[in-house]
Amino acid sequence: MLFSNLVMYFLILTTAATLNAHGLKNIETAKQAAEALRPLAGKGAYWLFTLGLIGTGMLAVPVLGGSCAYAIAEGGKWRSASLNVKPQLARKFYAVFAISILVGLAFDFAGLNAVKMLFWSAILN
Secondary structure (H helix, E strand, O other), X not given: OHHHHHHHHHHHHHHHHHXXXXXXXXXXXXXXXXXHOHHHHHHHHHHHHHHHHHHHHHHHHHHHHHHXXXXXXXXXXXXXXXXXXXXXXXXXXXXXHHHHHHHHHHHHHOOOOHHHHHHHHHHHO
16 A cells, blocks of 8 residues: 555656646646646657546446445445345445446536546545
């Protein structure tokens, strides 16, 4: 855990120093974020950003959907509410899981600012 947090710290520090050195202090869109990688990644900045975004999404979507389902299940004191239980035995839990993912997709297609949504979702979480 210490090593992963140390790596995270230096990634943030390096990114901030690189962006600040190139005058990038206010990133509001995914295109701006990809463009901000250009000093570091050159012409492959868009591919690097795209792969990172897809990889992060593939990791984050199930975790966020699952955490929402677990929080609601705990609040509702549902007995058999777990990913270890088959969907037939935990219908409400899996319904919340699916609905939370669908709501996330709806937000994506609604044209909302993704960077601001990431910020506010972190605050709410």
